[in-house]
Amino acid sequence: MSPAVLHTSAALREIEQRAALRFGDPFELMRRAGRAAWQAVMQHWPHAQSLLVICGPGNNGGDGYVLATLARASGRRVQVCCLPDHEPRTDECRRARQEYVDAGGELVAGDGALPAADLLVDALFGIGLTRELQGPVAALVERINALSAPVLALDVPSGVVADTGSVGSVAVMADLTLEFIAAKAGLRTGGARDFTGGLHVADLGLEPTDLRSAQADVAWLRAPDLAHWLRPRRRDSHKGSNGRLLCIGGDHGHGGAIMLAAEAALRAGSGLVDVVTREAHVAPLLTRLPEAMVHGDSDGEDNSNSNGDSGGTASSGLDSLISDASAIVIGPGLGQGAWGRERLRAICASGLPVVLDADALNLIAAGVVAAPANAVLTPHPGEAARLLQTGITEVQRDRFAAARAIASRYQAVVVFKGAGTIVSEPCGNLSLIDAGNPGMAVGGMGDVLSGVIGALLAQGLPLRDAAVCGALLHSVAADSAAADGGERGLLPSDLMCWLRCHANRGAR
Ligand SMILES: NC(=O)C1=CN([C@@H]2O[C@H](COP(=O)(O)OP(=O)(O)OC[C@H]3O[C@@H](n4cnc5c(N)ncnc54)[C@H](OP(=O)(O)O)[C@@H]3O)[C@@H](O)[C@H]2O)[C@@H](O)CC1
Ligand SMILES: Nc1ncnc2c1ncn2[C@@H]1O[C@H](COP(=O)(O)OP(=O)(O)O)[C@@H](O)[C@H]1O
Numbered sequence: 001m002s003p004a005v006l007h008t009s010a011a012l013r014e015i016e017q018r019a020a021l022r023f024g025d026p027f028e029l030m031r032r033a034g035r036a037a038w039q040a041v042m043q044h045w046p047h048a049q050s051l052l053v054i055c056g057p058g059n060n061g062g063d064g065y066v067l068a069t070l071a072r073a074s075g076r077r078v079q080v081c082c083l084p085d086h087e088p089r090t091d092e093c094r095r096a097r098q099e100y101v102d103a104g105g106e107l108v109a110g111d112g113a114l115p116a117a118d119l120l121v122d123a124l125f126g127i128g129l130t131r132e133l134q135g136p137v138a139a140l141v142e143r144i145n146a147l148s149a150p151v152l153a154l155d156v157p158s159g160v161v162a163d164t165g166s167v168g169s170v171a172v173m174a175d176l177t178l179e180f181i182a183a184k185a186g187l188r189t190g191g192a193r194d195f196t197g198g199l200h201v202a203d204l205g206l207e208p209t210d211l212r213s214a215q216a217d218v219a220w221l222r223a224p225d226l227a228h229w230l231r232p233r234r235r236d237s238h239k240g241s242n243g244r245l246l247c248i249g250g251d252h253g254h255g256g257a258i259m260l261a262a263e264a265a266l267r268a269g270s271g272l273v274d275v276v277t278r279e280a281h282v283a284p285l286l287t288r289l290p291e292a293m294v295h296g297d298s299d300g301e302d303n304s305n306s307n308g309d310s311g312g313t314a315s316s317g318l319d320s321l322i323s324d325a326s327a328i329v330i331g332p333g334l335g336q337g338a339w340g341r342e343r344l345r346a347i348c349a350s351g352l353p354v355v356l357d358a359d360a361l362n363l364i365a366a367g368v369v370a371a372p373a374n375a376v377l378t379p380h381p382g383e384a385a386r387l388l389q390t391g392i393t394e395v396q397r398d399r400f401a402a403a404r405a406i407a408s409r410y411q412a413v414v415v416f417k418g419a420g421t422i423v424s425e426p427c428g429n430l431s432l433i434d435a436g437n438p439g440m441a442v443g444g445m446g447d448v449l450s451g452v453i454g455a456l457l458a459q460g461l462p463l464r465d466a467a468v469c470g471a472l473l474h475s476v477a478a479d480s481a482a483a484d485g486g487e488r489g490l491l492p493s494d495l496m497c498w499l500r501c502h503a504n505r506g507a508r
C-alpha cells in the first residue's frame, strides 16, 4: 500500500513550478484555482447572491480575483476588498486583478467597515505567509471574524502557518478551507484545527504523478487505513499467539490509570495481560477486569532488590514477568517515587518493546533513567516540553519539529499527542493521525492509548506500525464514541467497545 501523503509548502512550490512549465503559462494554475473556488461556492453556498472577496498582494489574492471575476460573470453581486498596501506584487495577481477590473469589477478599501455579503472569501494569504499578522491586516482579520456571514478560505485560512499549523495573534476563522493542489500537513494539527473549518482539496487537474517532490512529506493516516494492519486473526490462533503484555503503573492514588491501559490492551487484542500495581489496586482491578493477571506490591517492595513478600514483584517476581512478556507498557499512574523508578529501571534493561507514558516519560526527561532502545514514547505537549527542556508554547508552535526532535534525541518512536497526533521515527519520518476529537481531552484518555499501542506491540507489530496503528485505532474509536453520544462528557471507558469494533475492521 502506498499511503496518502500530506505536503509541505516547499513541496507544493516545487510541484507548482513543474506544472506551470508543463502548461506553458504560469497563469493557468491560478485560473484553475479560481475556477475550483467558484465551483466550491456554487456547491456549498448555492443561494449566496452577494460575495465579499478579500484579496491580499500575492498569488492567494490572485486566486480571489479570478473567483470574483467568475462570480460576477454568473450574475452574483461581488465586491473585492483590499488594503491600501496590498496592491498586487506578483505578475499573476496583477493579471488576475486587471481581468477583474476590465470586466467592470468593483474594488472597496479594506481599512473601513466591511460591506455586508452572503459569503466572505478569504484570499489574503496562503502558503506565502511569512510573519504574524499585525496592524491593519490584523484589524481586517478581526473585522472578518466579527461578521456573521460564512467564510470560505482559499488554500489556507489567513494567519495560519500552512507548514506547522501554528496561529499567531489572529487568523481567519473559516467555515471551509479549499486547499489547492494537495492537502497540507500543518492544517491538520494543533491550533489550525480551530480555524480551517471543513477541509476540501481541489487538485487543479494535476495527476498523482505530478505530486512527486524532492521534499519529505508526511504520511496521512485516516480511518480506512486501519485495515492495513488489523488483519483477521489466524483461525487456529490461541491466547499465546496474540502476545502477552505487561502493564506497570498505578502507584498509590493512581490505580485507575493502569486499569484503563490494561482493559484497552485486552480490547485491542492482546492475548494475555499482566498488571503490576500497588496491592490496594488489585481487588478493584480484578472486579472490573477479571481477565487480567494482577500482581500487587505492598509498601515494603518499593525497591526491586528488596526482600518483599512473595506475592509482589520485588526481586525475581518482576524478572519472571518480564521474561514471559512480549511487550511492556510502563507509566500510567507510575508516580516518580522509588517504586516507580525501580520498576522503570528494570524495564529499560529488558530490551523488550516498550511503551513509555506519563511518569515514565517524566523520569526519563529528568535524567533519572536513560531511554531504552525499542521504545515508543507517548508524550502530551507538557511531557514533550519536559523531554526537550523547553516550554509548551515552543513545542506547540511546530509540532512536527518537536516530535522529530524528541525522536532524534531519545532514538525512539514518538507519538506526540493532541489535536492532530503526530508520529515520528528516529530517522525523522513523520505520520499524521487524521482522526480524533476534543471529547478526548479528558483525564485517562492517554492511558487507553498506551494500552492500545502496547497490545499491538505484543501482537508483533514493529514499533512504528504499532505507534501509528495504535494512535489511529484510539482516535477512530473516540470518534465513534463521540458520534454515539457527543464529545462533552466522553469517558476513556466509553472507548473500550469501540476499540474492539475497530480492531476488527480488517476482518470484515
Ligand atoms: N504559485 C502558483 O503557481 C500557484 C499559487 N496559488 C496560490 O498562491 C498562494 C501562494 O502565493 P504567494 O507565494 O504569492 O504567497 P501569498 O500566500 O499570496 O502571500 C504572499 C504575500 O503576502 C505578503 N505577506 C506574507 N505574510 C504577511 C503578513 N503577515 N502581513 C502582511 N503581508 C504578508 C508577502 O509579502 P512579503 O512577505 O514579501 O513582504 C507577499 O506579498 C497559494 O497559497 C495559492 O493560494 C494558486 O493560485 C495555485 C498556483
Ligand atoms: N482536542 C483533541 N483532539 C484530538 N485528540 C485529543 C484532543 N485532546 C486530547 N486528545 C487525545 O487524547 C489523549 C489524551 O492523552 P493525555 O493528555 O496523556 O491524557 P491522560 O494523561 O489523562 O491519560 C491523547 O491521545 C490525545 O491525542
Ligand SMILES: [K+]
Residues within 6 Å of the ligand: 060, 122, 123, 124, 125, 126, 153, 154, 155, 156, 157, 158
Ligand atoms: K487565504
